[in-house]
Amino acid sequence: MRADRLIAMLMLLQSRGRMTACALADALEVSERTIYRDVDALSISGVPVYAERGPGGGIALLDSYRTNLTGLKEDEVRALFFMLTIPEPLLDLGVGKELKSALRKLAAALPRMQNAGPGDTRQRIYLDSVWWFQKDEAAPHLQTIQQALWQNRQLRIIYRLQFGTQVERLVSPYGLVAKTNVWYLVAARDTYLRVYRISRVLQAQLLSSSFEYPDDFDLSTFWKQWCADFERSRSHYTALVRVSPELMADFGYYFGDNAPAILASATPPDAGGWVTLTLPFEGFQEARSRILGLGRAIEVLEPQALRLSVADFARQVVNLYDA
Numbered sequence: 001m002r003a004d005r006l007i008a009m010l011m012l013l014q015s016r017g018r019m020t021a022c023a024l025a026d027a028l029e030v031s032e033r034t035i036y037r038d039v040d041a042l043s044i045s046g047v048p049v050y051a052e053r054g055p056g057g058g059i060a061l062l063d064s065y066r067t068n069l070t071g072l073k074e075d076e077v078r079a080l081f082f083m084l085t086i087p088e089p090l091l092d093l094g095v096g097k098e099l100k101s102a103l104r105k106l107a108a109a110l111p112r113m114q115n116a117g118p119g120d121t122r123q124r125i126y127l128d129s130v131w132w133f134q135k136d137e138a139a140p141h142l143q144t145i146q147q148a149l150w151q152n153r154q155l156r157i158i159y160r161l162q163f164g165t166q167v168e169r170l171v172s173p174y175g176l177v178a179k180t181n182v183w184y185l186v187a188a189r190d191t192y193l194r195v196y197r198i199s200r201v202l203q204a205q206l207l208s209s210s211f212e213y214p215d216d217f218d219l220s221t222f223w224k225q226w227c228a229d230f231e232r233s234r235s236h237y238t239a240l241v242r243v244s245p246e247l248m249a250d251f252g253y254y255f256g257d258n259a260p261a262i263l264a265s266a267t268p269p270d271a272g273g274w275v276t277l278t279l280p281f282e283g284f285q286e287a288r289s290r291i292l293g294l295g296r297a298i299e300v301l302e303p304q305a306l307r308l309s310v311a312d313f314a315r316q317v318v319n320l321y322d323a
């Protein structure tokens with residue numbers, strides 16, 4: 001256990017530089033007294049580590065000292081960091097400490113570059129595993145966008161809006177987000193942050209002009225807030241419906257992360273097992289399409305206009321096939 005801690009301390013000092021005994025104790029979950037004993041142990045073993053007391057002091061390695069993870073190139077280490085940007089599922093498996101140890105070792109393997117590092121890698125790419133109702137989408141310009149992201153260079157893109165309209169945009173890329181199997185670009189345009197769906201980027205030109213990446217921008221924080229705002233803005237239309245027992249069994253599959261909130265307002269099942277609840281939709285047409293797709297497993301009670309429209313569309317389908 002102590003050997004692992006000594007290696008972890010060495011990796012922390014190598015990747016972060018000078019650290020206080022308090023900061024090291026917090027990172028390694030030990031006391032400051034233990035930290036000073038470990039410093040002595042490293043020094044006795046030949047590692048050039050030293051401690052300075054007083055304001056501005058701390059524990060550090062000599063600048064000339066460096067240990068490497070042999071065989072790993074910078075791009076390979078960066079690729080590994082991409083795989084470690086979803087900590088929640090791994091933490092659920094109880095591998096939090098192992099993950100931290102791996103990150104320290106990977107951080108130590110990265111060369112000290114002026115504008116790049118493990119924190120920078122995790123900041124620029126965010127993987128969101130929460131599912132939306134989406135299909136696989138092509139992202140042919142993803143590599144060009146990623147190149148602009150790493151080099152802090154602006155992009156000129158041709159972007160497809162709804163209903164096929166095409167617009168040209170000059171953007172400063174801040175980060176890439178993979179929402180399950182769909183890629184998004186978070187970029188600044190005219191001092192405002194925008195989110196662009198990569199599959200709708202028809203052209204992407206890498207420009208020579210650069211931009212200043214803001215020190216206070218946090219990609220994961222921005223994305224979570226943007227998703228919350230987006231979800232709230234989508235649900236402007238509601239319908240009171242009856243849901244069959246068969247549909248209730250797979251309710252989470254059809255309504256995803258919204259299922260718990262929807263079911264919270266559901267009535268107890270009636271004698272036939274049917275449940276009455278309120279479903280949120282973006283609008284009238286989306287509500288009609290989704291409900292028609294669920295067949296006889298769901299019945300619209302209100303609003304009356306939606307109930308009549310669903311019945312009318314169903315009759316048209318039956319008449320078409322009867323003919």
